[in-house]
């Protein structure tokens with residue numbers, strides 16, 4: 008078994024050796040990362056963090072790291088949310104496509120290929136300072152693998168005091184023109200002092216072919232910066248998706264993140280927020296919807312290191328069929344982080360007898376003057392609520408759908424971009440094979 | 446319209462209704478009164494088809510059809526409406542969405558065109574006037590965070606939208622302030638036509654000053670212990686229930702002079 012795993016991971020090493028060498032700084036990072044991957048491999052269920060998420064089949068499938076080949080995605084605008092009004096970057100199999108991207112309204116920010124930012128004299132200081140800083144690959148084989156294959160990606164730099172009016176969308180498309188491809192999207196966002204922006208990351212598949220996405224987004228908010236961040240994962244049902252979002256928050260900054268997971272046969276999202284400066288506030292919300300044999304895992308870490316920071320977390324899950332979900336939410340309140348206000352809720356709705364969720368909120372508090380609360384719930388459709396709807400003429404199936412929709416609405420309703428909201432409402436209901444207009 | 450014959454119903458094997466007989470004709474208002482725990486809500490829920498209650502004997506005919514055979518949603522679409530004593534909160538679903546869905550389900554059932562959101566909005570605006578309900582309630586989640594009285598008013602809004610043939614209002618007056626009671630009762634009166642009927646369950650004569658019943662039935666121990674006209678409610682207000690329950694011993698003859 009072990010030898011088989013090692014063998015299946017070997018082809019990543021082979022593919023790595025075939026990469027064209029680039030600038031020394033990056034070579035150093037990448038070779039360090041591949042060495043780490045060689046030692047760690049894919050996480051196994053023996054790893055506490057992957058206790059309920061078995062990556063054995065992912066390791067076995069021998070996905071091939073994608074190369075920069077595809078530049079044609081028909082009608083790529085169909086992935087764009089209208090509110091972005093032309094602020095749309097398209098990343099195909101991990102590579103930023105200049106042909107497919109449009110930059111309307113982005114004059115005040117820098118939104119370029121991450122790989123070139125590292126080499127560009129204007130941005131390399133910032134890029135090098137923050138790249139691989141928050142998404143640490145030393146103890147995680149998946150992050151190491153992404154870092155080893157860093158060949159493109161997106162660098163988004165929002166200068167001091169710049170307020171981006173329209174939301175910026177980055178669509179990460181997986182395209183099967185090279186079969187069974189593995190892609191390693193990478194995003195680095197640096198929002199300087201008192202800047203503000205809305206960012207949409209959207210992960211989609213261009214076809215039904217099985218693929219493997221291993222994505223990392225690193226986010227740095229300087230003092231007073233504000234970022235509203237939507238991460239939408241709706242890849243096809245035969246794909247594997249692992250992703251990490253790692254944010255560090257400056258003094259009095261505000262990070263409002265919503266992660267939506269609908270897609271992939273196996274999805275894993277690690278989200279971490281480090282609050283190492285006073286007065287920062289974050290919302291780390293999410294919704295996972297899984298049916299059939301889907302597996303959806305969210306691990307979050309919110310780290311209160313300094314006093315007077317506030318974190319709000321609401322994650323909801325809807326599970327049907329044989330779906331399996333995992334929610335693991337850690338909140339640390341470090342010594343001296345007085346006046347911390349941390350609130351975490353995870354609620355799950357099981358629509359079938361076979362669906363299953365493992366939820367584990369964890370609170371570790373080393374300060375005494377704090378306000379912390381957390382809770383987790385797993386439930387079914389409430390029979391009294393259902394009867395109420397039936398008593399108004401809704402058939403039981405429609406009643407169930409409406410209650411499910413209502414359950415999701417607590418997360419979806421907070422989304423400030425109308426077209427995302429509408430799409431998700433629709434998706435929740437079609438996922439459940441029913442409809443509800445308006 | 447409604448014919449209840451010797452209805453027995455149980456919850457968890459405990460018999461609560463022990464032989465109810467009641468006939469309601471078009472255009473009539475019936476009041477059901479009776480002490481706490483006498484089975485009023487149970488009767489209402491049995492009529493609405495609550496799955497928790499098992500009918501152990503008797504029958505209920507609604508417009509000549511066997512009501513007890515219909516699933517609850519079909520009863521509703523056929524025009525049976527129960528205003529809940531304790532309305533349920535439905536988080537995340539707006540009042541307007543819910544009402545439109547319910548309204549259109551009924552229309553479809555009767556082979557009529559569904560209304561689109563804009564058309565429905567107009568209709569809803571019109572019907573909201575019946576209970577003087579502010580537009581801000583339409584975009585809020587159904588009953589969520591509503592005060593007790595607001596929930597009751599919302600029940601009657603639903604009634605105004607769905608236009609039932611038979612409405613059973615279970616203590617809709619409890620929790621309403623004096624002004625609200627007048628408004629809601631006035632709304633119910635507006636909805637009363639020669640073609641429909643209303644059963645109001647209440648503890649208070651006060652409501653019956655507004656919604657004047659043709660018949661008053663007193664439920665005690667799962668049976669109808671006494672029946673009469675609207676004066677019976679006044680008598681109850683004055684004397685309480687003791688004299689009924691003691692005289693009839695819960696046998697429910699429905700006749701007999703008050704002992705005193």
Ligand SMILES: Nc1ncnc2c1ncn2[C@@H]1O[C@H](COP(=O)(O)OP(=O)(O)OP(=O)(O)O)[C@@H](O)[C@H]1O
Pocket residue numbers: 456457459461479480481482483484485486487488530
């Ligand atoms: N599962 C059960 N087992 C035993 N008794 C039950 C059960 N469910 C309900 N009951 C009883 O049935 C009786 C009738 O209840 P119901 O709610 O119909 O009364 P009500 O007349 O509406 O009272 P109120 O005026 O307080 O609203 C009550 O005494 C109640 O406790």
Ligand SMILES: [Mg+2]
Pocket residue numbers: 485486487530615616
């Ligand atoms: Mg009652």
